[in-house]
Amino acid sequence: MSLVIDIADAVTAELNAAPAGTFVPAIVAVRRVLPEFELADLAELKVSVVPKSVVITGSTRATSQYEIAVDIGVQKKLGKDLDGEVAALGTLMDQIADYLRRRSLSAAPFAAWIGIANEPVYAPEHLAEQRVFTSVLTVTYRAMK
Numbered sequence: 001m002s003l004v005i006d007i008a009d010a011v012t013a014e015l016n017a018a019p020a021g022t023f024v025p026a027i028v029a030v031r032r033v034l035p036e037f038e039l040a041d042l043a044e045l046k047v048s049v050v051p052k053s054v055v056i057t058g059s060t061r062a063t064s065q066y067e068i069a070v071d072i073g074v075q076k077k078l079g080k081d082l083d084g085e086v087a088a089l090g091t092l093m094d095q096i097a098d099y100l101r102r103r104s105l106s107a108a109p110f111a112a113w114i115g116i117a118n119e120p121v122y123a124p125e126h127l128a129e130q131r132v133f134t135s136v137l138t139v140t141y142r143a144m145k
Contacts, residue, residue, distance in 0.1 A: 004051040005031075007068045007141055010108035012049040014100065015072075023095050027074075035073050042077040042132055047096075049073075052138060063144050068111065072096060072137040075126075082131070086122060089133045093118060100139055111141040 008031050015029040027047045035048035052069040059065040074093060078085045097116050105111055116139050123134040 003066060003143065003145070004054050004068050004070070007105070007108055007111055007143075008049050008051045008070045010105040010111070011070050011072065011100070011139060013107045014103065014105050015047070015049070015096065017106070018099055022099055023092060025092065027092070027096075029072070035075075037075065039077060039130060039132070042075055044076075046075045047072065048075075059144060066143045066145060067114070067140055068143065069138050069140045072139060073134065074136075075132060075134050078127070078131045078133055082127065086127070086133055089135065090121065093121075093135050093137060097137055100137075105141070108141075108143075111143045113139070114142050115140045 012029045012031040015027065020026070025045060027045065029047045029049050031049045033050065035050055037046060050071045050073065052071045055067040057065050074089060076089060097118065100113065101116060102113055104113065116137055118135065118137050121135060126132040126134040
């Protein structure tokens with residue numbers, strides 16, 4: 001399990017090392033094992049990096065291939081302009097995806113980026129029930145060991 005945590009930590013470090021202005025609004029990513037927040041805490045933008053999965057397959061007799069998935073969750077309590085705020089936070093998700101796409105991780109140079117999925121783009125039930133924007137990017141890396 002330490003490999004997936006190492007990758008999650010490396011993704012967190014990579015996001016936090018981005019040059020100023022890369023993300024609008026600016027973010028502070030935190031690696032978490034359980035990204036649960038009180039509604040009041042979501043008045044401030046939360047970016048959580050969470051280990052998701054590891055798939056191990058054979059590569060050679062001596063080496064295995066690891067596909068490591070890490071979720072990046074973005075959450076924020078919204079005001080009255082749902083359409084405008086969802087659009088702005090959707091743009092932030094695009095910025096995070098663009099930043100990580102094809103980028104090697106400084107803290108995990110042994111891992112190669114292989115893909116990103118954005119599911120859900122946003123959670124409609126969170127918007128309807130709590131006026132909270134919730135979106136998740138799943139970033140997948142490959143490592144040999």
